[in-house]
Amino acid sequence: MGARGRVLEVRDVTKTFGAQQVLKRLSLSCAPGEKILLVGANGAGKSTLLRIMAGLSRPDSGRVSCDSCKIGLLSHHLFLYGRLSVRENLKLFGTVGGTSDIDEISERLELSKVLGRPVAELSKGMQARVGIARTFIAPPGLVLLDEPTSNLDEKGTTLLLGEIERGRAATNGKMTCIIATHDLHRLSSVATRVVVLNNGVVAADSGPHASQEIVAQTLDRYREVNR
Amino acid sequence: MMKWLSTLCLLVQKEWRLEWRSKELFTLLVCNSILFAVLVGAGVSSAVLDATTTQKLFAMLLWIVFMLSSTTAVTRFNEQELEGRGFEGLLLSGVTGAQMYLAKVVIMTLFFALSFLLLVTLLSLSLDRNISGIIGNLFLVGFGASSALAALLVLLAAVASTSKLKGILLPIIALPVLFPVFLCGMEMTTDLVLDGALREGSPWPLVLVCAETMYLVAGINLFELAVRE
Numbered sequence: 001m002g003a004r005g006r007v008l009e010v011r012d013v014t015k016t017f018g019a020q021q022v023l024k025r026l027s028l029s030c031a032p033g034e035k036i037l038l039v040g041a042n043g044a045g046k047s048t049l050l051r052i053m054a055g056l057s058r059p060d061s062g063r064v065s066c067d068s069c070k071i072g073l074l075s076h077h078l079f080l081y082g083r084l085s086v087r088e089n090l091k092l093f094g095t096v097g098g099t100s101d102i103d104e105i106s107e108r109l110e111l112s113k114v115l116g117r118p119v120a121e122l123s124k125g126m127q128a129r130v131g132i133a134r135t136f137i138a139p140p141g142l143v144l145l146d147e148p149t150s151n152l153d154e155k156g157t158t159l160l161l162g163e164i165e166r167g168r169a170a171t172n173g174k175m176t177c178i179i180a181t182h183d184l185h186r187l188s189s190v191a192t193r194v195v196v197l198n199n200g201v202v203a204a205d206s207g208p209h210a211s212q213e214i215v216a217q218t219l220d221r222y223r224e225v226n227r
Numbered sequence: 228m229m230k231w232l233s234t235l236c237l238l239v240q241k242e243w244r245l246e247w248r249s250k251e252l253f254t255l256l257v258c259n260s261i262l263f264a265v266l267v268g269a270g271v272s273s274a275v276l277d278a279t280t281t282q283k284l285f286a287m288l289l290w291i292v293f294m295l296s297s298t299t300a301v302t303r304f305n306e307q308e309l310e311g312r313g314f315e316g317l318l319l320s321g322v323t324g325a326q327m328y329l330a331k332v333v334i335m336t337l338f339f340a341l342s343f344l345l346l347v348t349l350l351s352l353s354l355d356r357n358i359s360g361i362i363g364n365l366f367l368v369g370f371g372a373s374s375a376l377a378a379l380l381v382l383l384a385a386v387a388s389t390s391k392l393k394g395i396l397l398p399i400i401a402l403p404v405l406f407p408v409f410l411c412g413m414e415m416t417t418d419l420v421l422d423g424a425l426r427e428g429s430p431w432p433l434v435l436v437c438a439e440t441m442y443l444v445a446g447i448n449l450f451e452l453a454v455r456e
Contacts (some may be wrong), residue, residue, distance in 0.1 A: 025386050027246060055318075055319075056315050056318065056319070056455065057455075060453070063275060069323070071319055073315075073319055077312040077315065078311050078316075079311065079312050079313060079315050079316030079319065080311045080313055080316060081241070081245075081307065081311055081313040082246055082307075082310055082311045083248045083249060083307060084241070084244060084248075085244065087242075088244065092237060092307070092317075093316060093320055094239055095233075095234075095315075096234050096237065096317065096320045097320045097321070117320060119311070120311075134316060138320075160280070191391055218345065
């Protein structure tokens with residue numbers, strides 16, 4: 001169980017792939033309801049950290065404790081079955097997640113017309129929308145988004161942000177959201193906290209529930225370092 | 228418990244749909260069965276063996292062919308899980324490794340049992356053996372062995388799935404571990420072919436049940452570790 005008032009606690013986590021140490025005794029804790037922007041250059045360890053937080057990858061040392069029973073992860077891996085139709089995928093993931101109503105989320109994400117088609121036959125953008133539907137069909141307590149806008153157009157991004165807000169509303173604002181992204185232009189406005197990763201450690205942290213001014217200052221520092 | 232079982236049913240349905248749409252396991256099993264049965268039939272004919280010897284060899288040839296056909300057919304069984312990493316989505320949704328494992332075992336058992344039936348028919352035709360009187364019992368033996376085979380091969384296919392050498396690796400690691408199933412199947416089939424019924428007090432059904440239980444316990448407990456990164 002995580003510490004009180006924290007939905008997620010990562011303590012002294014280390015992860016190595018071959019000779020490269022991707023995460024170096026990294027520690028981070030998140031409170032319920034936070035919307036955290038996780039930024040850093042390529043190879044900084046963002047995706048690895050999210051997979052460890054989701055429980056899909058084991059750290060070499062350190063520990064991760066999570067108070068949320070449901071974790072949603074959206075990444076460039078779709079976590080879907082390409083040969084099953086959109087309807088079959090959503091029904092499968094919805095039912096095991098605790099809901100059988102796929103019509104509402106399909107309509108919201110404008111997937112109704114492709115429900116009968118296999119996921120593998122859809123465009124990347126539509127596949128990404130199905131991935132969003134899978135993630136939010138049963139609103140998770142902790143949602144981890146790894147480059148969520150990489151295959152999305154403006155409309156798709158708007159729909160994604162809508163689902164985040166809807167998920168937060170469904171959980172009385174307690175849904176914690178961690179977004180690893182380079183797309184600061186489209187996503188910086190939603191953050192209540194910015195965490196900068198550099199070479200596997202937290203290089204800067206605006207702190208929980210920071211004001212928009214502090215969030216903006218932290219992002220400016222990150223942009224300057226990466227210029 | 229009901230939720231656990233209904234999730235398992237959903238996963239069995241998913242496995243069936245995936246396999247039915249790709250037909251990879253089905254095609255490989257059917258092709259292997261036909262190919263091996265014809266090769267063995269041709270080999271035995273050219274060796275000019277008499278009917279008694281052929282009858283004695285029938286069980287051994289059947290089980291060698293079935294084991295080879297099954298272990299070489301499952302090399303791509305986990306490919307669809309890896310393609311979209313659907314299994315990680317299921318783990319995130321709260322599905323356990325045991326449920327995923329058992330669903331795969333159910334579907335693989337079904338396909339193996341059907342391929343066994345096909346193989347028995349083809350081999351009896353190519354060796355000119357009449358097995359109509361024992362086909363029911365033979366199918367029961369085949370079904371029991373199929374479920375034991377599936378229980379182990381699902382686990383080993385998951386272990387081998389991340390290896391670049393999985394096509395070679397899987398039969399190499401599977402065949403020695405499957406030796407108890409081969410022995411049980413062969414001994415029980417020999418009884419059926421020669422005497423028309425299982426020998427009274429035969430230990431082989433119990434050995435098969437023990438082997439299957441061992442494979443199932445290992446699979447239920449280790450499958451999730453095998454598929455997780």
